[in-house]
Amino acid sequence: MRTKSLLIGDIRFQFKYGFYFLYAVFTILYIAILYMLPGRWREQAAIIMIFTDPAAMGLFFMGAIILFEKGERVLNSIAISPVKPYEYVISKLTSIAIISTAAAVLIGLGGRVISNYIYFILGVFLGSCLFSCIGIILAVNIKTLNQFIVATIPAEIIISLPAIAWLFGFKPLWLILHPGVCVIELCQNGENAFLAMFILAFWTFFAAVYAWRKVRKSFKSLGGIKL
């Protein structure tokens, strides 16, 4: 029940600050660009767009969301409320993943690149949660937005480079252990999609637990006093 209320609150917050509007604009823009591209490029272009934007939005926005909540003392209020840190994390991950998945499905439909809906939706949803977890892990310890952006660059490179290499044909089987590669494999409904689903779920769970521990620690040290 508490998680549901938190989730509704987060969705309202994201709606108010233009996330839904932004992704509506970008989805239309991406679909328009896809239609301008030659047919044989469309699938790869659509997957790159989905992977680097809607799926990765948590990594981009989490710093701003958490810094804003710190500034408005929202976290202080949540910390003394009955809300548990894991509920806070789940709400953040789910609210962002809803927008990511909706935008990705629309781009996928627009570009006609979805061949297996279950794998596609799972890939984007779990991938988005993973990116958001990394966003939370980085955001809890930073003070300014510029700091956050700088901190996300290595994470983005580590996740994106092997995934893009996989998309363009560099496909040794061991690389399937990489979470970014799993997202691509699921979105493309590749040969190893079933395996990728479990590996990605493991990575997401692992990242979520780490994010939860970070949030729990930060809730205990809010207001300058370590509890």
Added chain:
Amino acid sequence: MKPLYRSFAMFIKQIFKDSMLFMVCIAVVLTAFFIRFGIPAAEKFLCSYFNKEAILLNYYLLCDLFLALMTPYMFCFASALMMLTEYDENIASFLAVTPVGKKGYVISRLIFPAGIAFIVSVIILSIFSLTEWSVWMIIIICLLTSVSSVIITLFLFSFSHNRVEGMALGKLSGILMLGLPVPFFLTNKFQYLFSFLPSFWIAKLCISENGIYLLLALATSVIWISIIYKKFSRKMI
């Protein structure tokens, strides 16, 4: 002048502390290296693979233009994020009543970063461009890209109420760059749908070197700046 320099020094110190300045410079240099060496290598590979004489060659100028716009864009984006942080923490209002003043604050956060970006982009473009550029053309294009990037700082600061909206609008502001590839890919009259973007006229100017486009690029930038500046000014009070 002294308080003004102090305010600017504060800005530089902050983005140094965040490593943002360092990262912006690294990102610019890395992109410049990628464009200078990566694109011709990719062109060579693609041409031999598809057995064609030129694939990317026609878009070398577009890569150069992207390079000229990227430096001021990144500097101005960093500046806008910092201004939003200062606004959230009320530092902007405090500075406005100190000897720095509102005007000084605006100069140190808008004009100085754009000025530095202009110098850096002139250097970057002179060293790393893929096509032949005359000195005057480099100066004119970098000046135009720096002026048009001021729109980004103004836009982000004026229309976002906090850092979250700032990030959302920051993504949206990328659309301002969309005008660059338009004249390269759309040659019919539909290209003029993008004529409200200064970047569109900057690209047109580079393609045909017609003085009219210089005026149009400058005019669209000035119109955007003067419209948004009113809102910016109201927010600063």
